[in-house]
Every structure is written in C-alpha cells, then in structure tokens.
Amino acid sequence: MASLADPPAALDLGQLLAAVGDAVVVTDPDSRVLFWNPASTRMFGYTEQEAIGQALDMIIPERLRPRHNEGYAHTMRTGVTKYGTTLLRVPAVHKDGSAMSIAFTVALLNGADGHPVAIAAVIRDETIRFAEERALKKRIAELEAQVAAYSPSS
Numbered sequence: 406m407a408s409l410a411d412p413p414a415a416l417d418l419g420q421l422l423a424a425v426g427d428a429v430v431v432t433d434p435d436s437r438v439l440f441w442n443p444a445s446t447r448m449f450g451y452t453e454q455e456a457i458g459q460a461l462d463m464i465i466p467e468r469l470r471p472r473h474n475e476g477y478a479h480t481m482r483t484g485v486t487k488y489g490t491t492l493l494r495v496p497a498v499h500k501d502g503s504a505m506s507i508a509f510t511v512a513l514l515n516g517a518d519g520h521p522v523a524i525a526a527v528i529r530d531e532t533i534r535f536a537e538e539r540a541l542k543k544r545i546a547e548l549e550a551q552v553a554a555y556s557p558s559s
Contacts, residue, residue, distance in 0.1 A: 428528040431514070434481045436461045436474065439523060448507075448530050450500030464497050466504070477524070484521050486511055494531065506535035 422429050422440075428448045431440035441456040449456075449464050456463070465473050480486045488511045497505040509528040516522040 428530075429525065430456075430461070430528065431523050431525045432461050432477075433523055434521070436477050440525075445528070448499075448505075448528065449497070455500075463500075466496050466498050469496065480511075480513070480524065481521050484513060484515070484519075486513060486524075489513070494535075504532075506531045 422442050425442070426444055428445035429440065429442045430438060430445055433439050438456045438459050438461060441451070441453045443453075445456065446452055451459075451463065461477075462470050462474075488509070490510070492508050492510055494506065494508045497507045499505055507528050508531045509526045512525045512527075513521045514523040514525055
C-alpha cells in the first residue's frame with residue numbers, strides 16, 4: 406500500500422480535500438487562514454476568497470476568543486497540542502451570526518527546522534447532534550423528576 410508521502414499518480418490530494426465532507430482549515434502562526442476547503446464554506450458560510458488571510462476569530466464566539474488565542478499561541482510556541490488525537494467539541498459562529506456546535510482535531514504542520522509553521526483542523530458540524538442530545542437529556546431529567554415525585558399509595 407502506498408503512503409501519502411508517495412501517493413500513487415491517480416491520487417490527487419487537492420481533489421480529496423475538495424471532496425471530503427468535513428471542513429479542513431489550515432492557519433498560520435498568527436491564526437490567519439491559509440487553506441479553506443469547500444466543506445468549510447458549506448459549514449461556516451464564508452467563501453474561500455473571504456476566508457483566506459482572515460483571522461480564525463471569524464468562526465470563534467467572541468467570549469471564547471481570548472482563551473482560543475492563548476491556547477493557539479501556546480501550541481505554536483511549544484509545538485505541543487492534546488487535540489491531535491482528542492476530539493474537541495466547542496461552540497462556533499456561522500457567517501450569518503448563528504451559533505453552531507463543532508467537533509474537531511488538529512494537526513501541527515512543521516517546517517524543516519521541526520517547529521510548527523501551521524495548524525490544520527478537520528472540523529465536523531455537530532449542531533444538530535448537539536441539539537438532539539440536549540433535548541434527550543432534558544427529557545430524561547423531566548422523566549426522572551416525574552418518577553421521583555410519584556409515590557404509589559398503599
């Protein structure tokens with residue numbers, strides 16, 4: 406089996422990144438967008454032309470930006486992230502301002518010197534799943550309250 410380091414001639418990585426259903430976003434050391442695939446446009450509403458060169462803050466809720474930017478800078482400085490293998494679930498913001506729930510992992514992209522030069526994120530929209538899960542939890546809590554309030558008469 407061929408590795409991606411030496412892909413078969415028929416494998417076009419650009420076509421793969423354009424075809425996948427998950428958003429793939431690559432950002433530079435300053436958290437500016439370098440790559441934005443078509444799924445990113447479908448998910449967040451920004452075209453590739455609108456996204457390239459912009460700060461990733463455009464999809465991060467304002468209240469979470471300081472924490473995100475601190476973590477991002479730390480990762481670029483240290484070359485260490487726990488989100489390469491751990492799925493992170495966080496809120497996000499669509500171009501139209503609507504709230505979203507996303508899940509993602511990241512990969513550090515290192516330069517020849519071994520230091521990070523970019524971060525790639527593979528992102529999935531979990532807004533519907535999150536809403537369904539929240540509704541189920543609410544219903545379970547309601548049913549548990551009903552059961553607790555029920556006392557059979559003897």
